[in-house]
Amino acid sequence: MKKFYRYCPLLSLLVFVSSAFAQNTAPDINEELWYKNSIIYSLEVGTFKDSDGNGTGDFEGLTGQLDYLKSLGIDAIWLAPFHTSPKLDDGYDVANYYDVDPQYGSPGDFAEFMYQASKHGIRVIMDLVLNHTSDQHPWFQQARADKNSRYRNWYVWSKERPKDWNKGMAFPGVQKETWTYDKKAGEYYFHRFYDFQPDLNFENPDVRNEAQRILGFWMNQGVSGFRLDAVPFIIDLPKTSAEKPEHMFELISEFRRFVQWRKGDALLLGEANVLPDENKEYFGQNGDRLHTMFNFYANQYLFYVMASGDLEPFRKALVDTKKIPGTAQWAYFLRNHDEIDLGRLTEEQRNKVYQAFGPEKNMQLYDRGIRRRLAPMLNNDRKRMELAYSLVFSLPGTPVIRYGDELGMGDDLRLKERIAVRTPMQWTNQKNAGFTSADKPFRPIIDKEPFSYKQINVATERQDPNSLLNWTAKLIRIRKECPEIGLGNWQLVEVGSPEVLAIRYNYQGKSVMMVHNFSKDPKQIRIPAQAEGDKELFSLTRNNKLTSANGGFTVDLEGYGYNWFRVGSAIR
């Protein structure tokens, strides 16, 4: 027989390929896609760890804490903007795309951080704000000062005040207009965000070119990808309408082609809070635009179900956002550095979330959201915090966690707008929470109970086997034992209780299943056995094993209880 194959190479190839399929060992391109099963940790350099005692966190401080991050189990850091900036929007107002703000260290400190992160097996994704610059950026300074400057057309101008000058604000309630008169320029300029953030004009090929320069520059510094800020606004054409503008979707394909050509596995993680029927434009019909987007749509219903126990809208949001290209992926999160945007809920739904999680006016922001951390919103209720995190880690996508949430950190509502959720990381119960040796940290540290750094800090929680920190590290480990979540296909399973979400993943003949109870009352559910191998369920999160009887499994869940199961065997 061997001899026969030797003389008939085509036949031998066919036999090889078909047997590979039969054994399900065909190479799977998805396995190459690192972002599909990574845990992303978001942080700001300035609030993480200060190394030189000037009160502000820096790259050297962050580098020193890579061991902590590695032991927590994360795969990638998402760095908030760290460029030179007047910081009127906490760094989202960039004044130089090609440097590191000296407050955070030197370019050498950044390079050292990148080197050490890679030694720790941790990737770095950086925030990139392309939609606008700071008004202090030399491009804008030249553009406004001189009509004939090559930078004039890098921004969006109008001689007359456009009819919709006070429409389409990203920060309603705080921001009054989107077209503002600039005395120096003698014209109006467009700004989707604050007036000190003039929008760049992406219709101009020079601007598109420069954007590629910036992407290329940072890929050369070793970053694994970008969290692209404000994607729908980078590609919009404000002159078509400030409120419902047309979009240049092809621009996202251009970014994708560029980054992928330079670095095959570079990631574009887009910030785009869009409706389900718009997703295909952002991911691209063939998955040739953004690799990943935050699922802001589902996130709002997630907070709604946590507030109300009414699961149906969340189930629907998951189903409505299910169909995405094979290489694409959602990113799921609970809290980020901004307010929770509840703008897509009905007024009644939003009010329920406000009532439960942000009843005071001071907790709400921009007429649509809540500016609090998770732990205070949930009244520091450990059961509900576990439910929330367990849920996010079990959803079909990449979990993104925010620094300090692994400890259950609180917020400081005395601070302006979204700064409330950006207080310094709590490392120890010593002076300034071990964040800085300076007398005065650049931003106050939380010292009010029950979220004071005296209790909530890495050093204390590390010693306590029951701490949220140790629980989170365990959850990360369990999530990593379930590649089915990032790579497999999924379905919601009917378990006979409207308040329990059950999701099952199948991948290469292996299955996992997670159940979450959004009711405060205990529930008994019935999980149907779906396949021959469904004889036993092995819990990954607690010490139990269930055996199928009468075509299914009976599972008891405590109020706000959850469980993760591997189907058919204790290990993969």
Ligand code: NOJ
């Ligand atoms: C979205 C960012 O998440 C937010 O923090 C920022 O203020 C705006 N984009 C403007 O860059």
